[in-house]
Amino acid sequence: MKLKDKVAFVTGGSSGIGRGICLAFAKEGASIVFVGLNEEKGKRTENELLAIGCDALFLQADVNNRELLPSLIDKTVERFGKIDILVNNAQSSKNVPLEETTDDVMDLALNTGLWSTFILMRSALPHLKATKGKVINFVSAAGMIGLSKQASYAATKEAIRGLSRVAATEWGRYGINVNLLSPIANSPGVERLQEEHPNAYNKMVSLVPLKRIGDCEHDIGRAAVFLASSDSEYITGQTLMVDGGTVMVR
Template sequence: MRLQDKVAIITGGASGIGRGMAHAMAKEGAKIVIVDVNEEKGRATEQELNELSQGKFIKGDITDRAVIKHIVEETVSTFGRLDIMVNNAHVSKQMPFVDTTDDVLALSFNTGFYPTYYFMQECYPHLKATKGKVINFASGAGLNGMLNQASYAAAKEAIRGLTRVVANEWGPDGINVNLISPIAYTPGVENWKQHFPAEYEATVNKIPLRKMGDPEQDIGRVAVFLASSDSDYMTGQTLMVDGGSIMLR
């Protein structure tokens, strides 16, 4: 129970990697607030978490800073503290760079970069009080310059840059700020596999460990590590939880 009585906010927590992290942390004793726009899946995940520890679903549009402020305040009001902030949610569209419009770029930054930026600012006094943890998300799309991912890659690399700055600034406060860059078998990937099985197999065969990660067992367990005292001497790092697809030097 490495996260006993710790309190975490996880954005995009109703499905996929977010849900996997929520389950992994709840099994270690954490109280979880999941934030999502999908109420049906959010309520279902809340019920699952309450069978493991304590869970709370908040439906919210995190492109709105006032909503983010409310989410942080409601979390602290409900559970009395905040120890872990996980900025997982992100929406983007794939297309060639020359076709990328201002609206497409804005979608990626408004759902990924700016919520990460806003949540960290709103959470800061609470994380300072608990010497807490921030887990942000990077992507191989940004690290490798993946085709048709201009808006997503740009936002993810902006998050990486911001994370390193905040890690330096908040280190004296005892707050750890790190990143996960994952590959995982999510509902979206499952849908892609059903429609494009050959492309899916080709992608998996390029992964050194020859499999997609499990949202809970692979990504979630690394998130537990970063949220726990086991990672107290790490900050500003990008952890590649991708089966060896990208080996940083």
């Protein structure tokens, strides 16, 4: 029970990687508030967490709404009295060539990714100071190697990485750890790729040294448990590649 008596706040927790993290946290004893856009999926995940004994609360919200975000932190503290772990997982984007990336396409990625991460970190900081908490933000190989048709997504993820490194430097004196996860997992998008474009999916798997796609709970969720627990207390400002060896950072 590595997260017993801890309170975690997770964005994008209704499905995919976010759901996997919520399940992994719950099985380690955490209480969880998670945010999602789809109410049906959110309630389904909330019921899953409650069924395994987790004190869980689903908040239906769009992280694209900057003005709403501080109130989500307030609701978490009202319910549980504190925040120990902040996980910024939510992200929306559209994959188009750079020359077709409109202002609206860029704004979608930045608002749901960079701006939501920044505002939630800023809003949660007083509570994270009180608990000497953990922040886990999400980045991607798209920004590290420059994947085609992912300009807005790649730019957002690299901006999040820069933001997180600054926070790690500045917030270390408060005992707050800020780290990043870069995953490859069987998210709903990857599952659709497997169904609709099996050749492209198989090619993606072939590029993974471990020759499989990560599981949202058992691979990504467990890595998040490590970064959220006392096991990682002397690690901050780092990018943990949970991608089967696809990108080896040197």
